[in-house]
Amino acid sequence: MSVPTRSRGQREDGHPDSRLARRQRRLEELLEAAGVVTGAELDAILDRYLATAKPANGARVVARAWVDEGFRHRLLADGNAAVAELGFSMGGGIQPQLLRVVENTPRLHNVVVCTLCSCYPLALLGPSPSWYRSEAYRSRVVRRPREVLEEFGLHLPGHVEVRVWDASAETRYMVVPRRPAGTEGMAEDALAGLVTRRGLIGTAAV
Amino acid sequence: MTRIHDVGGMEGFGPVDPTEDGRAFHADWEARVFALNTALIRRQAYTLDEFRDAIEHLAPERYLASSYYERWLEALEGLAVKKGLVAPGDLEEEGGDAPGPGPRGSGEGRGR
Amino acid sequence: MKDEGGATGRALEPPRSGPGAEGSPPGERFRPGETVVVKALDPPHHTRAPRYVRGHRGVVVEVHGVHPRPDDVVTGAHPPAMEPVYAVRFSAADLWGEGDHSVTVNLWEAYLEPLPLQGTGP
Structure with missing residues (x-):
């Protein structure tokens, strides 16, 4: 036995x-x-989450900001209202969230972290990558962001100011990367295809 | 009484491993843990802050040795008991066989 | 983490004020541009003031709405205090004595105090 x-x-x-x-x-x-x-309720939660929360959403928002100056201004001023124009919502989760969108420029680079846990705009970026939740990232990106970005292959010249945003549950941050040079003629959909989840977090240039 | 989750600025965790495979969950139980937590918070069985508090109360060695969703599972079990939703004796013993009459697994090989 | 919702759910109540809000609605103790000091907190429960900013001075850059204080939520205070949450910017040099970047952290009003008045000095 x-x-x-x-x-x-x-x-x-x-x-x-x-x-x-x-x-x-x-x-x-x-x-x-x-x-x-109920099991059915859990199934429904998962189905909706996996079907709707993806980085392509954030990429669409960025591409719109690149091609539409009015939208870009609205996005930076009030992220929640602007993403609603594209049919996205920061609600529907377990509590309302403020979406704060921050923009990279030739002289400023933004990068997002949640040092205390792993807060992040799931609806726009999809499930967070393992590195975002890791102690290595959470501990070091606030202390030595340039080194951490190098580990992602992103080298920032010394004259670029680095701004780290330590997210909390109530405010979620998303980065608008700089539009790559030579993309002037590209359509909005194609531009969205250039934007990566890392770009939306700030650990890649785009 | 700062706890182990509060890692901002700490040294010693080494370089970031930027590998990603694009998968939301790496096992079915992770997905179910995620869904359970969402359902329970929506039902106001507890709040997001209480959930975070429960994760933060894991012992440091436990916290660091556990995967992301393993921490969630620990917190969920603790909150389910604390809120009177389940009886502590009914939960699956960590590392043991299914609870029930008769001898249980000795818990050997219970890795942390 | 843990907002577990899809992108298309029904919108909940929007935050009461956003980063674009002009000035300070009544009830906010601090204004953008103001230098504040994070209290030397160390509670035994969940709090949102990370250790690395405690006791340090920073500058309020934005007001991020009014939210229940998490400390009250987890300790069962009924009702929890509803407080403004500020985005406060710290310079790496102030936090760690080195670095040329800044870190911006969301902090509840109760975690902050005004910069003490400077003495006139000799």
């Missing part, structure tokens, strides 16, 4: 993911049995 138990233990307990998966399953079962959540 102890043999199958042990062999099951060796197979499953040796793998952290299956231990964690069991704990998660148990918690979900208990909460469902208590009438607190």
Whole structure:
């Protein structure tokens, strides 16, 4: 009797993911049995999240700002209202969020972090990359941002001012990168294709 | 009483590994943990601040050794008990077999 | 992190004031441009004043609306204090004695005090 138990233990307990998966399953079962959540509700939350929260949203916003000077001004003045023009919302999450959009210029580079956890505009940038949540990034980008940006392959000349924004739950920051040279004739959709999630966080030029 | 999550300006975590694979979740349980937390906060079972507080109360060695969603799971279990939604004895034992009558796994190999 | 919503959900209440707001609505103790000092806080619970800014001086650059103080939310104060949240900019040189960048942090009003009056000195 102890043999199958042990062999099951060796197979499953040796793998952290299956231990964690069991704990998660148990918690979900208990909460469902208590009438607190339903499996269908969780499915719906995940479906909507994965279908709607993506960096292509932020890229669209940036491309519009590049081609439409009026929109750019509105975006920098009131991010929430401006992204709503494109059908995006910072609501719908668990609490209302202020969207503050900051713009890179030839003399200023912005970079975003959340030192205390991993706050970030999920609706516009999609799920955050692992590095954004890492202690290495959170601890060092406020202290030595130029070094950290070098680790991403982004070299900033000394004359460019670096502004780090330590985000909190109530305010989420997004960066408008500089429009690359030589893109004057490009259509808005093609411009959006140039913008990366790193660019929207400030760890890449675009 | 500053806790381990408050890492801004600390040294020693090494260079940033900028690798990314574009995946939102690396296992199904991570996605379910994410959804559970969203549902519970929407239901006002607890607040986002309470959730953060629960993560921040993990012991430092535990915090640093845990993956991102592992921290979330720990916090969720703790809050579910604290808010009276589940009984502590009903939760899956960390590293053990499913709870129930009879002998449990000894918890050997319980890595942190 | 943890705003777990999609991009197309129904909008919640918008923040009451934004970074573009002119001047200071009543009730805000500090104004953009004002130098403030972060109190030497160290509570045993969740707070939003990171350790690296405590005790340091910074400049208010923006007002980011009025929000419940997280410290009150987690300690069960009913109702939690509703306070202005400021974006406060710190120079790296002030924080760490080196560096040419700045760091801007969102801080609740209760975390801040005015810059003490300077003595006239000799």
